[in-house]
Amino acid sequence: MVKIAPSLLAADFTRLAEEVLKVEQGGADLLHLDIMDGHFVPNLTFGAPVVAALRQVSKLPFDVHLMITNPQDHINAFIKAGADLITVHAETHPHLHRLLQTIKDQGVRAGIALNPSTPLVTIEEVLPYVDMVLLMSVNPGFGGQQFISTVLDKIRRLRQMITERNLPVVIEVDGGINAETAPAVIAAGATILVAGSAVYGAVDAAQAIASLKGLD
Ligand SMILES: O=C(CO)[C@@H](O)[C@H](O)COP(=O)(O)O
Numbered sequence: 001m002v003k004i005a006p007s008l009l010a011a012d013f014t015r016l017a018e019e020v021l022k023v024e025q026g027g028a029d030l031l032h033l034d035i036m037d038g039h040f041v042p043n044l045t046f047g048a049p050v051v052a053a054l055r056q057v058s059k060l061p062f063d064v065h066l067m068i069t070n071p072q073d074h075i076n077a078f079i080k081a082g083a084d085l086i087t088v089h090a091e092t093h094p095h096l097h098r099l100l101q102t103i104k105d106q107g108v109r110a111g112i113a114l115n116p117s118t119p120l121v122t123i124e125e126v127l128p129y130v131d132m133v134l135l136m137s138v139n140p141g142f143g144g145q146q147f148i149s150t151v152l153d154k155i156r157r158l159r160q161m162i163t164e165r166n167l168p169v170v171i172e173v174d175g176g177i178n179a180e181t182a183p184a185v186i187a188a189g190a191t192i193l194v195a196g197s198a199v200y201g202a203v204d205a206a207q208a209i210a211s212l213k214g215l216d
Pocket residue numbers: 007009010032034065067138139140141142143144145174175176177194195196197198
């Protein structure tokens with residue numbers, strides 16, 4: 001069964017706690033938190049204090065997507081804030097194995113993310129050390145962008161790599177996911193879909209989540 005991780009980036013920032021509870025009660029499986037530094041990506045969002053505050057109101061697993069340079073300097077702060085899963089971008093660090101171990105040594109699940117133009121070969125050697133691979137299906141930095149359809153083949157190839165090696169790695173896809181794009185993404189082998197505008201832009205978030213899961 002596919003899991004849905006609504007991205008808080010598309011929520012109403014004047015009512016963050018309510019917006020988290022809305023998707024929690026609406027059937028979300030995780031909460032996706034986009035952390036941007038205005039350096040690795042051309043946008044700024046929020047940091048660990050906001051994540052810690054939301055931890056007080058939600059029981060959802062927190063899926064923290066770090067789009068920041070020098071992720072090693074901030075991992076402990078996000079773990080302390082209550083992250084259950086921390087994903088770092090492969091493009092941000094030359095010592096991925098060490099970075100992933102830093103996360104896992106503290107009992108938190110570790111993910112590795114790839115921009116649309118970064119090839120799968122970049123993560124081949126660290127695949128046994130990750131719990132999740134996040135494939136970006138838009139260029140990171142903003143919500144509400146259009147799905148890049150060539151990522152479908154990348155999802156299929158990653159699924160094959162994981163199956164051939166018999167690894168317990170899940171595939172998350174992030175960017176431009178909606179009721180039209182979700183079925184092909186699921187068919188290609190993704191099991192977690194991030195959805196910002198498709199959930200928070202909908203009149204009924206619970207219905208939007210069900211529709212992404214193919215339940216309506
Ligand atoms: O990481 C990112 C963007 O960099 C995403 O998580 C977006 O927030 C997804 O938004 P939609 O494309 O679903 O509106």
